Amino acid sequence: MKNESIKIFQKKKQAVLEKWIHIQSQDQILNNDLITNEDLRIQSEELLFAFIDNLSDSNIDNAESRDFESVVDILSSISISRAKQGYSPRETGNYIYSLKEALLSTLSEEIKDPATLYAQSMIINKLLDSFSTSTFETFIKGREDVIFRQTDEITQISTPVIRLWDGILALPIIGTLDSSRTQVVMESLLQEIVETGSSIAILDISGVPAVDSLVAQHLIKTVSATRLMGAECIISGIRPEIAQTVVHLGIDLSTIITKATLASALKTAFIMLNLEVNKKQRVK
Amino acid sequence: MTTTPIVLNRDTMTVTRETDVVPFRSRVKEHAVKIGMSLLNQTKLITGASELVRNMLKYGNGGIVKIEIVSKGRDSGIRLTFEDKGPGIPNIDKAMQDGFTTGRSMGLGLPGTKRLMNEFTIKSEVGVGTTVTVTKWKNG
Numbered sequence: 001m002k003n004e005s006i007k008i009f010q011k012k013k014q015a016v017l018e019k020w021i022h023i024q025s026q027d028q029i030l031n032n033d034l035i036t037n038e039d040l041r042i043q044s045e046e047l048l049f050a051f052i053d054n055l056s057d058s059n060i061d062n063a064e065s066r067d068f069e070s071v072v073d074i075l076s077s078i079s080i081s082r083a084k085q086g087y088s089p090r091e092t093g094n095y096i097y098s099l100k101e102a103l104l105s106t107l108s109e110e111i112k113d114p115a116t117l118y119a120q121s122m123i124i125n126k127l128l129d130s131f132s133t134s135t136f137e138t139f140i141k142g143r144e145d146v147i148f149r150q151t152d153e154i155t156q157i158s159t160p161v162i163r164l165w166d167g168i169l170a171l172p173i174i175g176t177l178d179s180s181r182t183q184v185v186m187e188s189l190l191q192e193i194v195e196t197g198s199s200i201a202i203l204d205i206s207g208v209p210a211v212d213s214l215v216a217q218h219l220i221k222t223v224s225a226t227r228l229m230g231a232e233c234i235i236s237g238i239r240p241e242i243a244q245t246v247v248h249l250g251i252d253l254s255t256i257i258t259k260a261t262l263a264s265a266l267k268t269a270f271i272m273l274n275l276e277v278n279k280k281q282r283v284k
Numbered sequence: 285m286t287t288t289p290i291v292l293n294r295d296t297m298t299v300t301r302e303t304d305v306v307p308f309r310s311r312v313k314e315h316a317v318k319i320g321m322s323l324l325n326q327t328k329l330i331t332g333a334s335e336l337v338r339n340m341l342k343y344g345n346g347g348i349v350k351i352e353i354v355s356k357g358r359d360s361g362i363r364l365t366f367e368d369k370g371p372g373i374p375n376i377d378k379a380m381q382d383g384f385t386t387g388r389s390m391g392l393g394l395p396g397t398k399r400l401m402n403e404f405t406i407k408s409e410v411g412v413g414t415t416v417t418v419t420k421w422k423n424g
Contacts, residue, residue, distance in 0.1 A: 213389065213393055217390050241326075244327075245331045249396035250382055250395065
């Protein structure tokens with residue numbers, strides 16, 4: 001027996017679409033600026049026709065079926081693009097819920113027998129529910145992608161290498177120094193040493209909240225790598241409480257030149273380069 | 285005479301990824317600030333907590349941390365309990381030695397944390413998991 005609702009949907013394709021668009025336009029008054037009615041129509045039409053064309057007796061109770069791959073693909077791309085455009089989960093959810101509403105109301109117009117209507121509605125309900133679950137999954141994934149991209153951006157922008165003086169580089173580190181961060185810091189520092197021919201690099205850790213053994217190990221590695229490049233590395237910005245904590249932890253930083261402030265590190269760098277800063281004599 | 289500390293506030297946090305370390309540290313810091321811990325002791329507590337939580341992630345595949353505000357007599361402090369269901373430590377005496385490591389790190393995490401904290405207990409059973417409990421007193 002061919003499932004009744006499939007026949008109805010295939011016959012009433014255009015009517016369902018109109019209904020769906022109508023429900024959506026009522027919901028989306030608030031957000032008309034994010035998507036034009038024209039785009040919404042194209043998007044909805046593509047999804048609905050893919051859904052109805054792939055619907056068959058064998059898969060109507062199985063949303064995992066391979067036949068629905070194209071439907072799920074369209075849904076995923078819609079929800080990912082919506083997540084990136086800043087739609088709220090409610091708006092994305094309403095999109096698929098309103099489709100369900102349109103489908104069910106079409107069924108109720110066409111099927112007169114209550115028992116059949118109930119049975120058919122349940123099947124469609126279940127199918128659409130699992131589609132909406134996958135919509136949410138991809139919506140959240142879209143949001144997570146945004147977060148990951150921002151994390152990467154923060155890592156990139158928070159490790160600038162500054163040319164303090166001819167031959168002196170400074171690298172202010174802000175935040176936690178974990179393995180991936182150290183990699184970025186080390187790469188940009190070593191690259192800059194080669195490009196500028198600098199002989200002294202100052203790592204300022206004023207903005208690092210805690211120096212544990214992992215952070216210390218990363219600092220030591222960065223210093224060793226800088227030395228291999230023929231440059232000297234000074235660590236500055238060691239606060240009193242950090243100094244005491246490092247000593248209690250038992251970390252040996254005695255082989256590294258360390259300074260309390262960036263100013264004193266710069267002074268040391270000047271001495272190493274045989275430079276002198278003098279107050280200008282006023283000519284009378 | 286020793287009295288057992290009274291727990292005033294309890295908070296738990298699950299740590300499963302490296303990205304959980306920073307939020308965990310700020311949570312510990314919040315509690316330490318709340319009881320008026322000095323900046324030096326705060327830093328010691330956070331650094332120690334950071335060591336233990338990294339150990340838990342690296343060797344125990346993450347676990348649960350209990351953050352408690354405890355009070356004993358006139359002193360109050362923070363007690364942290366790190367519980368994992370990892371492989372366990374076969375030789376605790378060795379693990380508590382400076383410079384001993386099985387993971388190419390500095391080998392200072394456990395012994396260093398013991399020096400940073402006021403109280404430190406470690407229980408571990410091979411194949412079952414490891415529990416580390418540390419306390420830092422406000423004026424300790």
